[in-house]
Amino acid sequence: MAREIPDLQAAVRTGTGKGAARQARREGYVPGIVYGDGKEPTPLNLNYNYLLKRLRQGRFLQTLFNLKVEGGEEVHVICRGVQRDVVKDLPTHVDFMRINDESRINLFIHVNFDNAEASPGIKRGGTLTTVRAEVELEVLAGDIPDHITVDLTGRQIGDVIHIEDVTLPAGAKPTINRNFVIAKIDAPTGLAASTDE
Numbered sequence: 001m002a003r004e005i006p007d008l009q010a011a012v013r014t015g016t017g018k019g020a021a022r023q024a025r026r027e028g029y030v031p032g033i034v035y036g037d038g039k040e041p042t043p044l045n046l047n048y049n050y051l052l053k054r055l056r057q058g059r060f061l062q063t064l065f066n067l068k069v070e071g072g073e074e075v076h077v078i079c080r081g082v083q084r085d086v087v088k089d090l091p092t093h094v095d096f097m098r099i100n101d102e103s104r105i106n107l108f109i110h111v112n113f114d115n116a117e118a119s120p121g122i123k124r125g126g127t128l129t130t131v132r133a134e135v136e137l138e139v140l141a142g143d144i145p146d147h148i149t150v151d152l153t154g155r156q157i158g159d160v161i162h163i164e165d166v167t168l169p170a171g172a173k174p175t176i177n178r179n180f181v182i183a184k185i186d187a188p189t190g191l192a193a194s195t196d197e
Contacts, residue, residue: 005076008065009050012072013043021093032094034067034077039098051091055082062107063136064144067096071099075142101142103142106175107194108134110147111182123186128152132182135163136175145169149180160184 009146013024013031020043021031029045060079067077075139077096085092099105111133116122135148162179174180 002076004131005064006052008046008067008069009070010044011047011070013045013051016043025092030091030094034069034075034096034098037075037100042069042072044094044096046094048091055091059110062109062144064099064141065096067098076089076100076140076171078107078166079099099141101140103141104138104163105141106136106138107144109139109145112149112150113183114149115151115153118153119155119185121155121159121185123151124157126157126185127188128183129186130183132180133188135182137168137172139169139172143169143171145172148172152185155185157187166172 013020013029015023024031024045025048027045027055028048030048030051032044032046033041034044035041037078046170060082063078063184065077065079067075067076075098077098079094080097081095082091083093084090111130113130116128119128123130132159137145137148139145148166148168150161157159160181161183163174163176164179166182168174
């Protein structure tokens, strides 16, 4: 269930400030910084095409990375922000936060829906309406789940699925302290119209 930790390659940026950042962008890099864990912030350069490929794979802000800095030690980081060009929507700066495996962090985790074929409500023409495709959970940095699973077995038309109906991975808990809705099974439009009449 815990996801594999992907590597992220970077190089230390020698200068700081706007001039050094512009120079990095001209050379095909995206400037960034890594901070936290009681250490000094380190300015970085990430290869533009490499970063863009990672961003397009999705879930960049929910992924724990093993940051490999040339000539430095490997550290676990999580992205805390990607600044983008207002016109082109392309990355111009990235912020990373160092964390250790025992840190607890808040992340949005993807929700999967399984066993739709075993749901009488969906078999009768009901529609699964997803209220939250992702749920914010507090998780251990060393054990970030890839997703949470909602089992639709036995669900009828009109059923509402709350967060308390879902078995969360060990060590994970919702950041919102109430029983919020994740999804519901709505009646087919024809059936809903006839019951209204």
